[in-house]
Amino acid sequence: MANTTESNVPGDDVLEEPVPAMQQLLDNPFLLLFIGIAVPTVLYTIWGVMEIVNLPIAK
Amino acid sequence: MAVNRNFRTCPTTGLVFHEPAEKLMRWNAVVAVVALLIGGVLAIGVLLTRWQAVHLLQADLFYQFLTAHGLNMLVFWIIFFEMAILYFASSTLLRCRLATPGMAWVGFWLMVVGALLNNYAVLRGDSSVMFTSYAPMGAHPTFYAGLILFAVGALIACFVFFGTLVIAKAERTYHGSVPLVTFGAITAAIIAVFTIATGAIILIPTLLWSLGLIEHIDSLMYRTIWWGFGHSSQQINVAAHVSVWYAGAAVVFGAKPMSEKVSRTAFLLYIFFLQLASAHHLLADPGLTSNWKIFNTSYAMYLAVLASMVHGLTVPGSIEVAQRQKGFNNGLFEWLRKAPWGNAPFVAVFISIVGFGFLGGISGVMMGTEQLNLIIHNTLYVPGHFHATVVIGTTLAFMGLTYFLIPVLFRRKVAFGNMATWQAYIFGISMSGFSVFMMGAGTLGAPRRHWDISFAGNPFGYEFPATAWLMIALMGIFGVGALVGGAMYLAITVYSVFLGEKIQTPDFATVSAKRGMAPAPQPVAVGATGHGAGVGAWGMVAPGTFVLALVFLTSFVLYYFVNWKYLSTVWPLR
Ligand code: HEM
Ligand SMILES: [Cu+2]
Numbered sequence: 295m296a297n298t299t300e301s302n303v304p305g306d307d308v309l310e311e312p313v314p315a316m317q318q319l320l321d322n323p324f325l326l327l328f329i330g331i332a333v334p335t336v337l338y339t340i341w342g343v344m345e346i347v348n349l350p351i352a353k
Numbered sequence: 354m355a356v357n358r359n360f361r362t363c364p365t366t367g368l369v370f371h372e373p374a375e376k377l378m379r380w381n382a383v384v385a386v387v388a389l390l391i392g393g394v395l396a397i398g399v400l401l402t403r404w405q406a407v408h409l410l411q412a413d414l415f416y417q418f419l420t421a422h423g424l425n426m427l428v429f430w431i432i433f434f435e436m437a438i439l440y441f442a443s444s445t446l447l448r449c450r451l452a453t454p455g456m457a458w459v460g461f462w463l464m465v466v467g468a469l470l471n472n473y474a475v476l477r478g479d480s481s482v483m484f485t486s487y488a489p490m491g492a493h494p495t496f497y498a499g500l501i502l503f504a505v506g507a508l509i510a511c512f513v514f515f516g517t518l519v520i521a522k523a524e525r526t527y528h529g530s531v532p533l534v535t536f537g538a539i540t541a542a543i544i545a546v547f548t549i550a551t552g553a554i555i556l557i558p559t560l561l562w563s564l565g566l567i568e569h570i571d572s573l574m575y576r577t578i579w580w581g582f583g584h585s586s587q588q589i590n591v592a593a594h595v596s597v598w599y600a601g602a603a604v605v606f607g608a609k610p611m612s613e614k615v616s617r618t619a620f621l622l623y624i625f626f627l628q629l630a631s632a633h634h635l636l637a638d639p640g641l642t643s644n645w646k647i648f649n650t651s652y653a654m655y656l657a658v659l660a661s662m663v664h665g666l667t668v669p670g671s672i673e674v675a676q677r678q679k680g681f682n683n684g685l686f687e688w689l690r691k692a693p694w695g696n697a698p699f700v701a702v703f704i705s706i707v708g709f710g711f712l713g714g715i716s717g718v719m720m721g722t723e724q725l726n727l728i729i730h731n732t733l734y735v736p737g738h739f740h741a742t743v744v745i746g747t748t749l750a751f752m753g754l755t756y757f758l759i760p761v762l763f764r765r766k767v768a769f770g771n772m773a774t775w776q777a778y779i780f781g782i783s784m785s786g787f788s789v790f791m792m793g794a795g796t797l798g799a800p801r802r803h804w805d806i807s808f809a810g811n812p813f814g815y816e817f818p819a820t821a822w823l824m825i826a827l828m829g830i831f832g833v834g835a836l837v838g839g840a841m842y843l844a845i846t847v848y849s850v851f852l853g854e855k856i857q858t859p860d861f862a863t864v865s866a867k868r869g870m871a872p873a874p875q876p877v878a879v880g881a882t883g884h885g886a887g888v889g890a891w892g893m894v895a896p897g898t899f900v901l902a903l904v905f906l907t908s909f910v911l912y913y914f915v916n917w918k919y920l921s922t923v924w925p926l927r
Contacts, residue, residue, distance in 0.1 A: 316618075317530065319621075320530065320536070320617050320621065321530050321531075323515060323518055323539050323543075324515075326539065326540075326543055326621075326624055327515070327543050327546060329624055329625065330540075330543035330544060330546070330547060330624040330625075330628070331543070331546060331547045331550070333624075333625055333626070333628075333629070334547055334581065334585070334628035334629055334631075335547070337629055337648070337649060337653070338581055338628065338629050338631055338632060338649055339551065339577075339578065339581055341645055342577045342632070342635075342641060342645055343574065343577065343578070345640070345641055345642055345645055346571070346573055346574055346577060346640060346641070349640055
């Protein structure tokens with residue numbers, strides 16, 4: 295079982311075609327980590343907190 | 354320090370286990386099941402109190418039970434189990450040694466101590482603040498300290514996971530891109546990092562406040578940041594159980610994803626948008642603008658919902674294709690009729706997909722709409738919805754995974770014959786009924802987290818319609834069924850792991866890999882080769898799934914509009 299596919303799996307250093315940009319993004323967990331933290335931090339947390347901070351104080 | 358490079362290849366599945374990673378998976382899974390046991394025992398009290406005909410517990414005990422039920426189930430059971438999944442998806446699926454097992458153990462023990470401390474706080478009786486612990490309602494400092502320790506431990510585990518990805522890449526234990534299931538786990542881990550960081554931002558000041566070191570916690574600020582944690586943690590679950598669906602389809606059917614590209618892009622949509630939906634918990638809160646609410650819940654959330662629908666379509670679709678290739682190619686649904694309805698992991702995953710989509714998904718989109726949210730806000734509809742997502746969706750998927758992992762990880766047979774299959778049916782069907790009737794009672798206005806909706810002995814009461822009472826009684830009956838199903842799971846799992854029949858492996862050996870090299874790559878035992886050739890009907894490879902998707906969309910649209918209609922009667926514009 296082990297040997298049948300081994301030969302035709304290309305090593306990553308012998309790839310001929312350039313890797314598409316989208317795949318490069320998907321293959322980079324740390325870039326994804328950055329996106330996954332930055333997007334909600336800005337759109338949910340910071341935006342939300344700014345709205346609360348800017349509420350006028352009742353007199 | 355010497356690096357442990359001992360690996361074991363599972364003789365039945367061909368999966369490769371790194372010795373320290375395997376031990377961590379086992380321990381995390383065992384502690385998870387203990388948390389489920391505790392949460393399940395507490396569920397008896399909670400359920401039998403909400404079932405007004407029984408009304409078991411006194412008020413203070415009810416809220417104490419409810420707090421501990423929420424925490425042990427939603428936080429401890431699910432997250433311990435997810436840690437095991439992260440180690441599996443990185444170390445095992447990439448055939449790579451786990452990064453810094455020592456740190457992983459530090460994380461594990463922090464989580465254990467945190468969970469114990471938090472349970473201690475609730476047990477004291479002065480911290481019945483529900484798992485949301487909304488300030489200014491205060492709990493004992495150990496309540497927050499426990500959660501913080503738990504979160505730090507989980508964060509460490511996430512970084513061990515990312516570290517393992519780095520090692521796998523450096524040591525070339527895989528070629529090209531990581532497997533889809535690992536990619537799903539990456540999504541879960543990314544959401545987890547945001548979740549835990551947000552939790553720390555809010556829980557650390559709250560801890561200081563409970564110690565008297567900070568004067569005041571603004572309640573709206575607390576709620577906004579807390580839900581960045583509370584809601585996002587549910588999205589870790591979604592990403593994790595969707596990965597389990599893909600794994601289930603691969604294991605049971607040898608199914609391959611219909612399109613890696615589409616599935617991965619759907620996970621990417623999760624990374625971008627899923628966490629924003631946290632705002633749906635604040636739709637009835639004053640102070641935040643509709644711009645913020647609607648952007649975060651509608652525009653952004655629908656993209657995440659779209660991703661869930663993609664997963665809900667491609668998993669059954671890949672199963673359909675695999676089944677058709679096996680020869681079940683007649684008509685629209687032969688592949689489904691001839692599915693292994695006696696196979697416990699399959700049944701669990703199948704009910705998980707259907708229940709999550711039809712009950713959890715549709716209700717979630719409805720209540721995530723700012724206007725419609727008013728109909729059901731803070732009613733039993735809400736726990737009805739999330740018992741469909743987090744119990745039918747996540748918990749049941751994890752139960753199915755357990756039946757697959759007991760032989761693989763613990764080398765024991767799943768005990769009691771086909772009781773596991775019955776368990777999946779009983780738990781899945783009862784939980785579905787429970788959720789539906791809970792949502793029904795909620796639609797009629799019955800509140801959540803309410804000890805006594807009869808208001809007996811109170812100067813101001815409210816008469817709920819008789820149908821609401823009926824719904825609650827039905828919820829009680831189906832809830833008991835779910836408790837039976839849960840108990841069966843615990844009995845099967847605990848018995849199998851500790852007393853089950855050992856699986857003998859005569860030529861078993863733990864292999865030590867040389868430095869810088871993982872075991873020789875083998876094709877993962879699961880996964881069919883090539884697909885799409887000559888199967889299907891109507892010019893589609895998976896027409897049955899297409900029809901099911903249309904049924905889903907029709908129910909979705911109908912339900913959505915029925916609720917708009919209902920809104921207009923609840924809140925008439927004259
Ligand atoms: C046999 C299984 C179960 C039964 C019968 C059950 C029953 C209940 C009931 C009756 C409530 C109270 C609703 C209210 O009064 O507002 C509740 C709340 C809750 N349950 Fe469960 N449950 C079960 C399993 C689970 C599981 C597996 C999870 C999570 C994975 C879970 C998570 C929760 C949460 C988070 C709450 C809300 C607590 C709160 O409002 O603070 N439950 N459950
Ligand atoms: Cu939520």
